[in-house]
Amino acid sequence: MNSTKNSGEAAINISKSTKHKALAYTSAIPLRQAPWKRGASIFDFILRLCAAAAALAAAATMGTTDETLPFFTQFFQFQASYDDLPAFTFFVVANAIASSYLVLSLPFSIIGIVRPQAAGIKLLLLIFDTQAVAAFTTAAAAAAAAIVYLAHNGNSTVNWLAICQQFTDFCQRVSGAVVASFIAAVILIFLIVLSAVALRSH
Template identity: 60%
Template sequence: MKGGGVEVGVAAAKDSTQRNGVNRGVSILDFILRLLGFIATLGSAIAMATTNESLPFFTQFIRFRAEYDDLPTFTFFVIANAIVSGYLILSLPFSIIHIVRSKAQKTRILLIFFDTAMLGLLTAGASAAAAIVYLAHKGNRKANWFAICQQFNSFCERISGSLIGSFVGVVLFILIILSSGVALSRR
């Protein structure tokens, strides 16, 4: 009877070690996803904030300019991506704590809460900008809005690329939240 208790104790210790190993792996994945999300959102914010193009109109002295801050939606997009990238860089130390202490639960719950809020902000910014990018490419004849991408090619390429980076950030946030949920459920 005594020997059976030792076997159960050894099995429980082995199971606990395996769980800590899996949680540590999930925490490392969380760190990598946060780093990739930071790069994607910061790159999107920089790409959009530095987007502008000028086209001559009749003469060299009269020019049409297209800049991101001409549209408040793009300004919101830049601000949302900048806030999210700032949050991601500030959350990296917590992610490192989770690698070192894989049983940390309260900070993981706190991060899930803020991750969800940042996912909402990033999705709102990217979705609003996607509507304007669509109008820039296709226009809307009923509203008498013309597509500008035939004239402002470089501008449209940069805003579209910036939008792709932001949606990559959205997908990474979803993966971050799911991995944190997995780590919490394995407790």
Template identity: 60%
Template sequence: MKNSNDSTVIDVPPTAGSSKSKAAASVASRQVNAGGMKRGLGVFDFVLRLGALGAALAAAATMGTSDETLPFFTQFFQFEASYEDLPTFQFFLIAMGIIAGYMALSVPFSIVCIVRPAAVGIRLVLFILDTVALTFATSAAAAAAAMVYLAHSGNSNTNWLAICDQFEDFCQNISGAVVGSFVAVLLIMFLVLLSAFAIRNTH
């Protein structure tokens, strides 16, 4: 017989319904957190695309206006430097224009990824196209950088004279264009990595 002061503790096992509700709440919480992270990645993707668009446009515009004529010239001879004189710079201008156009066209798709963070197909398409754009931009930037180096330093083995001592404004413009192109390359590289990370964490 138990004393009246003794207390009796009765363990009530959790019901199946309460366990299921807790599991459902946990799954819902994880889905909300995952959706917020994916939306944040989409916003970052959007910002990077705008940055790459601006860098590519600036590089193309700077290269397209890189013309300089020296003040000392005669009736028959004048000394002029222009991007049109070198096919490498022409290719650079076209490539940066294409990259800028692609970035502008990809911005609406980036917005869709913000609105619908679980859209895998769009992210996969952007990942593939960004990889192509990265390759294209890198090749154009590297080729132009080699020509800028020759313009500054020359090459005695091939009788390539350094022209930047005379055409200072021209060399400043083409150097700035190359710097802008490498900024675009860096931003597109981050876009590729971001798309790969977003696709990996979709499921």
């Protein structure tokens, strides 16, 4: 009788210990995953800061680009300004919107750092990063790059002259703005990939 009772108690103790081990193992999985997700969220925040700075620099550089060639009379002067070309105007607007969005998205990125398991915020940022910003910024940079190429090389077929030999400072500034915009676009694409990987791991 006693042996039966002891064996029953031993079986209960073994089942309890097995259950505790299973619970401990299950609870340990999120703890091991959390540092990676928090690190990815911190990296996301840093990338957003860099992309916002690049987009703002692109918009500010292009928006303040203006050069007038020195001539003997003020009534006969050649001037080049960004707002003479619709592609450059679109470039300034697109990068200004992109930098504003990236700054506004920083609080949501901070929430992702505090709560690495929050998939809804990552999904929201992924949607806006993809549709509202990455394609918008890339289109503006590509359109401006086409104009910059013509400014540097011209087009002999349609008799478009290269103006960068005269407007040197103008071409240098718009070229730098286009490079900064492409940097912002590349960072945004990397952000999209990072968000997709983080969502996949949920």
